[in-house]
Amino acid sequence: MVDINQEDILRLLAQRLASFANPELEITPDTNLITQLAIDSIKLLNLIMELEDHFDISIPLNALTDVVTVRDLANLVYKLKLDSK
Amino acid sequence: MSLLEKLDAAASARIAQLPSGLGAFGIPIEEIYSPTEARIGTKRILLLGTNNYLGLSFSPECRKAAHEAIDQEGTGTTGSRMANGNYSGHRALEMEFADFYQCRSCIVFTTGYQANLGTISGLIGPGDVALIDGDSHASIYDGCVLSGADIIRFRHNDVIDLEKRLRRLGERSKNTLIIVEGIYSMLGDQAPLADIVRLKKAYNSTLLLDEAHSLGVLGETGQGLAEKYGLIGEVDFITGTFSKSLCGIGGYCVSNHPQLDQLRYVSHPYIFTASPSPATIAATRAALKLLKNGRELRERLWENARQLYSHLQALGYQVSPEPGPIVATILDSPQQALALWKGLLENGIYVNLILPPAAPEGKSLVRCSVNAAHTTKQIEYVCEVFSRLYSSIIQ
Numbered sequence: 030m031v032d033i034n035q036e037d038i039l040r041l042l043a044q045r046l047a048s049f050a051n052p053e054l055e056i057t058p059d060t061n062l063i064t065q066l067a068i069d070s071i072k073l074l075n076l077i078m079e080l081e082d083h084f085d086i087s088i089p090l091n092a093l094t095d096v097v098t099v100r101d102l103a104n105l106v107y108k109l110k111l112d113s114k
Numbered sequence: 115m116s117l118l119e120k121l122d123a124a125a126s127a128r129i130a131q132l133p134s135g136l137g138a139f140g141i142p143i144e145e146i147y148s149p150t151e152a153r154i155g156t157k158r159i160l161l162l163g164t165n166n167y168l169g170l171s172f173s174p175e176c177r178k179a180a181h182e183a184i185d186q187e188g189t190g191t192t193g194s195r196m197a198n199g200n201y202s203g204h205r206a207l208e209m210e211f212a213d214f215y216q217c218r219s220c221i222v223f224t225t226g227y228q229a230n231l232g233t234i235s236g237l238i239g240p241g242d243v244a245l246i247d248g249d250s251h252a253s254i255y256d257g258c259v260l261s262g263a264d265i266i267r268f269r270h271n272d273v274i275d276l277e278k279r280l281r282r283l284g285e286r287s288k289n290t291l292i293i294v295e296g297i298y299s300m301l302g303d304q305a306p307l308a309d310i311v312r313l314k315k316a317y318n319s320t321l322l323l324d325e326a327h328s329l330g331v332l333g334e335t336g337q338g339l340a341e342k343y344g345l346i347g348e349v350d351f352i353t354g355t356f357s358k359s360l361c362g363i364g365g366y367c368v369s370n371h372p373q374l375d376q377l378r379y380v381s382h383p384y385i386f387t388a389s390p391s392p393a394t395i396a397a398t399r400a401a402l403k404l405l406k407n408g409r410e411l412r413e414r415l416w417e418n419a420r421q422l423y424s425h426l427q428a429l430g431y432q433v434s435p436e437p438g439p440i441v442a443t444i445l446d447s448p449q450q451a452l453a454l455w456k457g458l459l460e461n462g463i464y465v466n467l468i469l470p471p472a473a474p475e476g477k478s479l480v481r482c483s484v485n486a487a488h489t490t491k492q493i494e495y496v497c498e499v500f501s502r503l504y505s506s507i508i509q
Binding site for chain 2: 070
C-alpha cells in the first residue's frame, strides 16, 4: 500500500513553489515551472533535494527532462515513490 | 520560440544584470606583463582573478621547453591520440604524472573539462548512479549527463546528507560514483575527504576526486587534497587540469585501478579530439617538475592567501568559509557585487564577478585568487582598496 496520492503531492508542491512565485500568480497543476514560475535552475535543484528528503526517494536529475508543469513533477514524484516501495 | 530567439532571451537576461557599456564577463586583457600584472584598456592592472596559483606562467623553464618543442615537433599534432596524434611527449607526461602520484597509470586529456567528461562518461553509464556535490563544476555535471547515469546531488560538503542519499540507494550504491572536488572554485572551500572516503568504503561505492584547484596548492608535494590527508591510495580516480597551477591547458586522470587504461577505448572526449600540442605538453612537463619541488612557492602562496583572507574578514566582509588561494567575498545583492567589482577595477585591480545563478545558493560573489608571485606590497594595496570601498559600498 502506498500512503500518499498525487493530490497530496500536488498540494505540497503548490505550497513550496508559492515561496518562489509572484504572490499574485495562482499555482495550478498546469502551471509551467519555467515560463510562468520563472524558477531558476539552482532553485529547482534545491527543491528536488527537499522533495527527495520529504518522500525518502531518489530523484535523478536526468528524470527532469520531461518535467514542464507542476503536475509533471508531481507525477514523477508519485511514480518514484511507488517504485521505491 | 525559435532557436535563435532562445539565444536572444538568454543574452537579454545577462545584459539586464549589468549597466550598459560595462562588460564584466569576458573582459579583454590587452597585454600581459607578468603573472601579476596586465593591461586592460589603457590601464595597468593588478591581476587578482587568475588561477595561476604558483605564478609559473612566465617561468623561464616552461617557456624554454615550449619553444624547443615547437622548433622540434611543430605547432600541433593534427590528430587524436587514438589515430595519428600520439607523441612520445604525451606518453612521457602520463608516466611522470603516474610517478608523481605513485599510481599505476595516467591518461592525459586535451583539456581539464574533457578529463572530467571523459573519465566520468567512461566509468559510468545508464543504470549506474553519479552522486555529486551540489556545488560541482559544470564539467562534472556535463560528464554525468553524457554518461546517461542517474544523477543525484547531495548538499555541498555535507557528509550526513551524502550518507542519507547513499543509504537511500540501497544495493545501487555499489554502482555509484561519488564525485567531489579538492577545492571548490566558487567559495574556495575544501571537501571533507576523510569522511567521504569512510562512506565510500562503507557503501562499496567508487570515489572520484577532482583536484583542479588543489593541484600545486595542497599537500607536501602539491598533489592536492588527497595528499594533505594521506588518502591518495583511498581515492579511486583523481582528475585535474594543467590550466591552473601548471599554467598550460589539458587534463589528467590517475588511478591504481588497471581498468583506467580501458577508458582510452570507450571515452569519446579522449578518442574524438586532437591531442595536446607539443608546446603544451613540454611546458606542462617542465611545470610539473617545478610544482613537485615548489614547497617555497606553496608557502608564499599560503602567506598571501592568509594575509588577504584575514584582512578582508577583519574589515567586516563576509568571506569564504576557510582561508585559501580563492578568497571570495559574499555580497547581499548583484548590484553590490557589481559596484565592488567596478570599484576594484577603477583602482587597478582585476577580480572575478560571479552573479546568480552561477554562484551557490543564489549569492553574489567578488572572487579573488592570489598567487605565489604576488608581492606583500601588492597584497597590501589590495587590502587598502577593499578597505576604502567597504565604507562606500557595504556600509
